[in-house]
Amino acid sequence: MTSETGTPMRERRSEEPDVTSLETLEIELLTEGVYRRYGFDFRDYSLPSLRRRLLKRMQGEGLGSISALQERVLHDSAAMERLLLDLSINVTAMFRDPTFYQAVRSHVIPLLRTWPFIRIWHAGCSTGEEVYSMAIMLAEEGLYDRCRIYATDINEAVLEKARKGIFPLAAMQDYTGNYLKAGGRNAFSDYYTANYEYAIFNSKLRENIVFAQHNLVTDSTFNEFHMIVCRNVLIYFNRELQERVLKLFCDSLQRFGVLGLGRKESLRYTSVNPCYEILHEDERLYRRIA
Amino acid sequence: MKPRRRPALPLPPDPDLVVIGCSLGGLQALQKILTRLSDDVDVPIAIAQHRHRDSSSMLTDVLQRSTRYEVSDAEDQEPIRRGRIFLAPADYHLLVGDGVFHLSTEGPVHYSRPSIDLLFESAAEAFGERLLGILLTGANRDGASGAMRIRRAGGGMLVQDPKTAEAPAMPTAAIEEGAATRVLLLEEIAEAIDSCCVRRESEGVR
Numbered sequence: 001m002t003s004e005t006g007t008p009m010r011e012r013r014s015e016e017p018d019v020t021s022l023e024t025l026e027i028e029l030l031t032e033g034v035y036r037r038y039g040f041d042f043r044d045y046s047l048p049s050l051r052r053r054l055l056k057r058m059q060g061e062g063l064g065s066i067s068a069l070q071e072r073v074l075h076d077s078a079a080m081e082r083l084l085l086d087l088s089i090n091v092t093a094m095f096r097d098p099t100f101y102q103a104v105r106s107h108v109i110p111l112l113r114t115w116p117f118i119r120i121w122h123a124g125c126s127t128g129e130e131v132y133s134m135a136i137m138l139a140e141e142g143l144y145d146r147c148r149i150y151a152t153d154i155n156e157a158v159l160e161k162a163r164k165g166i167f168p169l170a171a172m173q174d175y176t177g178n179y180l181k182a183g184g185r186n187a188f189s190d191y192y193t194a195n196y197e198y199a200i201f202n203s204k205l206r207e208n209i210v211f212a213q214h215n216l217v218t219d220s221t222f223n224e225f226h227m228i229v230c231r232n233v234l235i236y237f238n239r240e241l242q243e244r245v246l247k248l249f250c251d252s253l254q255r256f257g258v259l260g261l262g263r264k265e266s267l268r269y270t271s272v273n274p275c276y277e278i279l280h281e282d283e284r285l286y287r288r289i290a
Numbered sequence: 291m292k293p294r295r296r297p298a299l300p301l302p303p304d305p306d307l308v309v310i311g312c313s314l315g316g317l318q319a320l321q322k323i324l325t326r327l328s329d330d331v332d333v334p335i336a337i338a339q340h341r342h343r344d345s346s347s348m349l350t351d352v353l354q355r356s357t358r359y360e361v362s363d364a365e366d367q368e369p370i371r372r373g374r375i376f377l378a379p380a381d382y383h384l385l386v387g388d389g390v391f392h393l394s395t396e397g398p399v400h401y402s403r404p405s406i407d408l409l410f411e412s413a414a415e416a417f418g419e420r421l422l423g424i425l426l427t428g429a430n431r432d433g434a435s436g437a438m439r440i441r442r443a444g445g446g447m448l449v450q451d452p453k454t455a456e457a458p459a460m461p462t463a464a465i466e467e468g469a470a471t472r473v474l475l476l477e478e479i480a481e482a483i484d485s486c487c488v489r490r491e492s493e494g495v496r
Binding site for chain 1: 363364365366367368369379382383385386387388390392393394395396397408411412415416
């Protein structure tokens with residue numbers, strides 16, 4: 001918008017914007033800058049948790065505003081690395097939410113059995129704990145040999161950990177409890193070798209897993225799957241991005257394929273809802289019917 | 291005619307959301323408040339009660355018996371609606387966005403997930419002066435900094451009088467921070483909610 005004298009016209013703005021909307025503006029500028037400088041796209045992330053994590057990084061850097069943080073991450077790629085770690089939430093555990101695995105055992109495994117070859121996409125797999133959990137369960141059900149699991153994440157650093165399949169030994173007590181609650185049939189310790197403070201998982205579990213970088217925000221579908229697992233990833237996206245990713249899952253699922261979401265994620269408020277029927281209400285397991 | 295002005299330290303007139311934080315002893319305190327709440331109040335209520343990560347629907351069921359509000363665990367993207375009580379689900383943080391709730395699994399804050407601070411902070415950002423916060427009994431410091439954020443954003447903040455709290459540490463921390471608009475006995479809190487959540491029909495223009 002330009003007036004005849006060449007001076008840009010000034011739109012009316014209130015003199016003192018409240019702190020919140022100013023901060024929101026700064027967040028938009030930072031995510032835009034990060035996207036154009038580094039290609040990481042956080043522009044459609046859910047604002048409340050994005051704000052929180054940016055403020056945390058800002059304090060960690062000893063800075064006084066989001067704008068100052070923007071300046072630093074644009075000029076200093078090491079600061080960007082630190083921000084990236086703060087922005088990727090990597091909370092996971094083996095057999096996390098054991099009842100989910102129970103429900104997969106009882107409601108999904110029988111469906112998977114009907115296919116001669118089974119492709120599973122675990123989107124947002126983080127350091128891989130839940131992927132190995134799925135592999136263990138499939139092995140116990142005698143299905144693992146005809147499965148291929150594609151485990152993807154945006155973050156190459158966590159994938160590198162996932163590929164190794166080495167987890168802290170201290171966590172195994174918790175995980176054993178989860179495994180048993182999930183309906184595990186063997187001794188959990190059969191699946192790993194303890195080595196000093198680490199548990200090294202049997203490499204056989206990894207044979208049919210492909211770990212690969214995939215960005216749900218920018219990348220498209222890469223196969224047709226019988227099951228897609230994406231738990232507690234969508235909650236970090238805003239509604240538009242959630243819609244886009246759910247559409248991507250729809251396009252990537254075979255008819256009668258199964259979608260598994262996090263315990264408090266739901267298709268109810270989304271446009272893809274009519275494409276699915278509910279397989280298990282509490283554990284958010286859906287089957288694509290259209 | 292009713293007086294049109296409210297008492298000295300004002301609470302937000304007709305807030306659009308009430309957020310409540312509580313920990314040890316919280317269930318009993320919540321029951322007391324909810325049973326006393328007047329029948330024609332329907333402001334949406336979001337609650338972060340510290341709970342174990344494996345906790346079942348027990349909390350929902352118990353609270354449901356104390357109120358005619360519909361009580362449920364909040365889901366991601368669930369619209370914030372009147373006549374509803376939304377609980378922070380076990381093992382998730384509950385965040386308030388623009389008309390909807392968001393969930394997060396980021397690390398515990400003050401060893402807690404759900405965290406009261408996160409609920410309060412996000413609600414303060416989203417609702418500003420249209421927010422009423424309430425901090426009840428609890429044994430740690432969660433909620434104090436969130437309560438300050440509510441105050442700074444122009445919202446009102448009721449804090450349970452530590453004398454009436456099963457665990458006084460949490461309300462005490464918030465009072466020491468200077469976050470309380472009012473410090474009230476547990477029995478007075480429902481009435482304070484009633485008094486600012488005026489019914490639209492009876493009170494006209496504001």
